[in-house]
Amino acid sequence: MGRKAKPIDLMLIQGKKHLTKKEIEQRQEAEAKLKPKSDKVKPPAWLDKIAKKEFKRIAKELEELDLITNVDINALAAYCDAYSDYIECTKIIQEEGMMVEYTNKAAETNKVPHPLLTKKKQLHEQMKSLAIEFGLTPSARAKIALPKKEEKPKTEEEILFGELL
Incomplete structure (x- = not known):
C-alpha cells in the first residue's frame, strides 16, 4: 500500500518538491477547488x-x-x-x-x-x-x-x- 497523499502546501513546507512549477500550480488550483467550506x-x-x-x-x-x-x-x-x-x-x-x-x-x-x-x-x-x-x-x-x-x-x-x- 502506498503512502497517504499530502496536500501540496504541506509538501512545499516540508521541502519535498518532486513536481515541476507547473504541476505545483495545477495541484494548488485543484486543491483550492476541492477544499470544503468551514x-x-x-x-x-x-x-x-x-x-x-x-x-x-x-x-x-x-x-x-x-x-x-x-x-x-x-x-x-x-x-x-x-x-x-x-x-x-x-x-x-x-x-x-x-x-x-x-x-x-x-x-x-x-x-x-x-x-x-x-x-x-x-x-x-x-x-x-x-x-x-x-x-x-x-x-x-x-x-x-x-x-x-x-x-x-x-x-x-x-x-x-x-x-x-
Missing part, C-alpha cells in the same frame, strides 16, 4: 458536555490556522468523544484505585488491576492517532514545520542528463 464547524449534538467543550477549544485553534473544514467535524468529534471517555475512566480509577478486589469462581478474593485501565489505554491510542491527523502533538507539528532544504544549483551534467544520473 462555515458549519460546530460540535455535534451527540457529544457530551466535556467533549463539546474540548471540541470548541480545538476547533477555535484549528480555525485560526485554517486547518479545519466542515468535513473534519466527525473526526474531531471522535477525538473529543474519546477524550471525554478518557477523563471519565480516569475519574473512576482515581475513586476506586488502581487495584480492585476480584472474587473468582472458587470464592477466592484477589487484587487485580482495575479493568478500566485497559479501556483507558485504548482511548489514549485512539486519541493519539486522531491527534496526529490534526497536528495536535508536538511531533506532528514539528514534521509540518521542518525547514525547507536549500536547493543546490544543478551541475552541467544534471542539466544535460537529469534523471539518468
Whole structure:
C-alpha cells in the first residue's frame, strides 16, 4: 500500500518538491477547488458536555490556522468523544484505585488491576492517532514545520542528463 497523499502546501513546507512549477500550480488550483467550506464547524449534538467543550477549544485553534473544514467535524468529534471517555475512566480509577478486589469462581478474593485501565489505554491510542491527523502533538507539528532544504544549483551534467544520473 502506498503512502497517504499530502496536500501540496504541506509538501512545499516540508521541502519535498518532486513536481515541476507547473504541476505545483495545477495541484494548488485543484486543491483550492476541492477544499470544503468551514462555515458549519460546530460540535455535534451527540457529544457530551466535556467533549463539546474540548471540541470548541480545538476547533477555535484549528480555525485560526485554517486547518479545519466542515468535513473534519466527525473526526474531531471522535477525538473529543474519546477524550471525554478518557477523563471519565480516569475519574473512576482515581475513586476506586488502581487495584480492585476480584472474587473468582472458587470464592477466592484477589487484587487485580482495575479493568478500566485497559479501556483507558485504548482511548489514549485512539486519541493519539486522531491527534496526529490534526497536528495536535508536538511531533506532528514539528514534521509540518521542518525547514525547507536549500536547493543546490544543478551541475552541467544534471542539466544535460537529469534523471539518468
